[in-house]
Amino acid sequence: MPELFDHDGKAVKHTRGRVRGLKYHYITAGSGPPLLLVHGTPKTNFYWYKILPLLTPYFSVVAPDLRGFGATDKPPASDGYDSETNAHDLAVLMSQLGHEKFHVHGEDRGAEFAYALAAVYRERVLSLSFCEMLLSGLGLEEWTHFKPENLAAQYDQRGVWLWHIPFFFIPHLPEMLIQGKEDEFWTHFMVAECYNPSAIEEEARQEWIMYSKQPGGLRGILETYRAALKNAEFNQSQVKKKLTIPVMTVGAPEFFGPLVKEQMEKVAENVQSSEVFEECGHSLALEKPERLAKMLRDFMLTK
Template identity: 65%
Template structure:
């Protein structure tokens, strides 16, 4: 597992990225947090410079939460805060539900929990299809597409730059938030041997994630960990809080980032850092 870490703060903060991103995604956020936290950001399994096992198994939320909990153990960090966006938020929930005695607070952002609202966002309905234009959420058309074996690889390979640029920019309020250097990095990672397959396998594990999350809720009940949500009107919107509220006792803080899309750390880094500092440390 490849990871980066920095900072001398008294508290540890684990950052979990989404698709098709890597630890590089947090480049605007690190300077805003490292005076207050020891910040740790891995490349999740299948992404970036982390291994991409040549199997269809092991890309689910249970395995990913185990990966990152073992990373924190390796770094001699017993208790920590966690912030996840997109796919990373789904894994962050699994981590908090699996390691209830280790996660001090959960920042669940721009995602719906697998098994508790995510699947419904992909249904082909007129309401979903027009949701973004009515500012009522988003149609996650890609969930079904990415989960099909072989077909996405056939269509995306050779067009990685065009596809990921379209994919990421259409999720943003301001497409210019996706800077060329960052996009170049993520495209190059997806073109590595196993890079595209590794990304797609996290989607092919979707139903396994849903089953895992339902089992975690049944076994341990709703989470009591301090929880914050952040939603962007240009993407998931109110679905974020609605979904996580089904698996946590209480959402302590809920934020709406106006004029913002799916990439919070790129579109609103200063506001995101401020929310994390206030919620997790009680400082501005």
């Protein structure tokens, strides 16, 4: 497992503690207002290695491996990988660390979990950074359809055809096709989402592929997609009461772009800061860490 470091070059603190009956791996570093970082798929908390030193002078950063990922437990129940369940996990983790109120930043699937956390624990989340994601049941599935408009959208910056979402949803078949080819599959999957193919460095690539090969690793990744219908039901129930906390959005022109802001405006009343990062793909914290860190600091340190 590669190490993560703060702004002083000191290794972060690793903990494997119990959270709602699961052994959770998380890292803590820095000082200041608490900031929870929520990674996407198929990644782990090592995803934050570039941006972490840019945040630790200003925030007390908490970055877990989500259930099913990395060194956190991968429970067998197929109904434990939805966004609301993850929200409860994250809320309990922050309580155990003494953070009753906190900021949260999520990317990719982690952004959907971050939204769920803000929706369920409205009195605890100070601000939400929702980046490079759309919500299940509120627009995400529209980009999964096999139709000419979605295929064409991949080439003119109007969106992307999300072929993998229905594929990962299918029981058993993805496991059969990916197992034994994890290196080739996940490398292609992650690099294809980047503007700069070299943004996925070898150390990170090997970390995520290694965990996908471990017992339950591939299933943990896929179960987050198989929870899509449950997530859709949850999101549709929450949109009736929009978030009132400050919200920030970032999209990338090579992926969701301006759709991210449009998505949050459907579910939040107070979208204060929104950008589309030029020459950037789906992995914001790897492709534009300095710009993202500055935006998070400017947005959250005034809240």
